[in-house]
Amino acid sequence: MAAGEEVLLPGEPGGRLSRDTSMDDTEGAVADLYRRTCPQLVGLLTSIGGNRSDAEEVAQDAFVALLRNWETVSGYADPAGWVRGAAVRALISRRRRDAVARRGMLRLAARGGYAVAHPGAGAVDLERALSSLSVEHRAVLFLHHVLDLPVHEVAAELGTPVGTVKSRLARARAAVAPLLHETEGTRDHA
Amino acid sequence: MRDLDQLLRQHADDNTPGEVPDFGIVLERARREEAGLPHAHGGRGGASHREAGPVTTARGRRGLLVAAAAGAVTVGGWGAAWLLADDTGESPVARPPVERSGPLPEGGAASCAFEPTEENLARRAFAFDGTVAAIDGPAAVADEGDDLGYAQVTFDVVEWYVGGDDRQVVVQMTPPVGLSTDVTAEGGPSYEVGTRLLVSGEPRWGGDDPLADAVGWGCGFTVYWDAQTAQTWGRVFDG
Numbered sequence: 245m246a247a248g249e250e251v252l253l254p255g256e257p258g259g260r261l262s263r264d265t266s267m268d269d270t271e272g273a274v275a276d277l278y279r280r281t282c283p284q285l286v287g288l289l290t291s292i293g294g295n296r297s298d299a300e301e302v303a304q305d306a307f308v309a310l311l312r313n314w315e316t317v318s319g320y321a322d323p324a325g326w327v328r329g330a331a332v333r334a335l336i337s338r339r340r341r342d343a344v345a346r347r348g349m350l351r352l353a354a355r356g357g358y359a360v361a362h363p364g365a366g367a368v369d370l371e372r373a374l375s376s377l378s379v380e381h382r383a384v385l386f387l388h389h390v391l392d393l394p395v396h397e398v399a400a401e402l403g404t405p406v407g408t409v410k411s412r413l414a415r416a417r418a419a420v421a422p423l424l425h426e427t428e429g430t431r432d433h434a
Numbered sequence: 435m436r437d438l439d440q441l442l443r444q445h446a447d448d449n450t451p452g453e454v455p456d457f458g459i460v461l462e463r464a465r466r467e468e469a470g471l472p473h474a475h476g477g478r479g480g481a482s483h484r485e486a487g488p489v490t491t492a493r494g495r496r497g498l499l500v501a502a503a504a505g506a507v508t509v510g511g512w513g514a515a516w517l518l519a520d521d522t523g524e525s526p527v528a529r530p531p532v533e534r535s536g537p538l539p540e541g542g543a544a545s546c547a548f549e550p551t552e553e554n555l556a557r558r559a560f561a562f563d564g565t566v567a568a569i570d571g572p573a574a575v576a577d578e579g580d581d582l583g584y585a586q587v588t589f590d591v592v593e594w595y596v597g598g599d600d601r602q603v604v605v606q607m608t609p610p611v612g613l614s615t616d617v618t619a620e621g622g623p624s625y626e627v628g629t630r631l632l633v634s635g636e637p638r639w640g641g642d643d644p645l646a647d648a649v650g651w652g653c654g655f656t657v658y659w660d661a662q663t664a665q666t667w668g669r670v671f672d673g
Contacts, residue, residue: 274457288449291446300455307460390446
């Protein structure tokens with residue numbers, strides 16, 4: 245960077261700031277959050293999306309978004325939750341694009357069925373059960389059961405109606421039900 | 435008996451990496467996004483870039499947020515990217531919709547399993563007469579054979595034939611196809627904001643909700659609106 249070149253603080257469009265500690269504070273704060281939370285975020289995204297490479301890219305993009313919006317998000321109670329929501333939504337969008345781009349959709353239609361996969365009586369392990377679910381279903385399953393988010397918080401994080409979350413959660417839990425004995429119901433508490 | 439929480443937490447833990455790429459890769463992605471450059475595919479990138487310093491602009495005094503708001507073109511950017519800024523960064527100029535008729539061109543993106551007969555049309559889970567209000571998703575397919583994935587197209591519905599009753603609906607469709615090799619030429623894209631279409635299709639996952647992750651079918655099941663075809667569709671779905 246040339247001497248005297250002015251630097252913009254991400255999230256402050258059009259602003260002219262000299263290179264000062266506020267820029268370093270933003271980067272430093274986001275970097276700290278990244279180091280503390282990114283591994284777990286990547287693990288969650290990999291479980292939801294089924295692909296480590298996509299999970300890492302989506303996680304990185306979410307932190308880029310956090311750099312842009314740090315001035316606002318830093319005031320939130322849970323900036324890590326903001327990053328997670330952004331990442332999960334981005335992963336769902338990416339999977340939707342990938343799925344509908346497959347030309348085999350029309351060939352599936354020719355066989356009288358669509359991209360619906362039922363676990364069937366033969367599902368014998370979690371991976372197979374999860375692979376039968378869409379990314380949207382896996383997202384609500386992991387956010388609710390792994391992160392212990394109540395349904396309304398899952399809905400807020402994904403930008404999805406509560407009713408949709410409930411129905412997807414029911415279907416996802418039905419898909420994995422053969423593998424376990426469910427001991428508790430859906431958590432709806434605030 | 436295994437608990438669901440425990441099972442899923444173990445699955446997520448098993449997928450948690452021991453380490454992730456250095457934060458410098460995030461700064462590099464931010465810088466590339468700012469400059470309108472494509473991301474290098476693959477999450478790991480190269481060597482650490484922490485020493486590269488903070489994000490600076492390559493053009494003027496625009497930050498990340500302003501660049502996005504101004505509609506700067508990025509590779510894989512969302513929105514009607516073929517309408518957005520060219521290399522000069524000039525503001526886009528919208529073209530008036532071009533009058534066309536017949537099936538919506540798809541640039542060879544789909545292999546067709548069904549003929550668009552009236553019998554097959556009548557079986558579609560949803561169908562409507564609508565005007566494109568917004569297009570979100572991959573840029574236009576400029577060359578036949580390109581496959582950039584489906585776009586999310588919002589329609590203002592003029593009339594529902596079957597499957598819905600809302601004033602707006604979002605449908606996944608093949609992105610607009612450039613009707614010449616230059617999408618800025620007079621031929622323009624196959625559809626754009628303002629294009630009126632007759633759209634039919636299916637919910638992506640099947641089931642009872644016709645519009646759950648709705649996919650607009652090509653292969654003649656989505657056509658440009660004209661009065662006669664609209665009348666035919668009305669008869670097909672009323673019958």
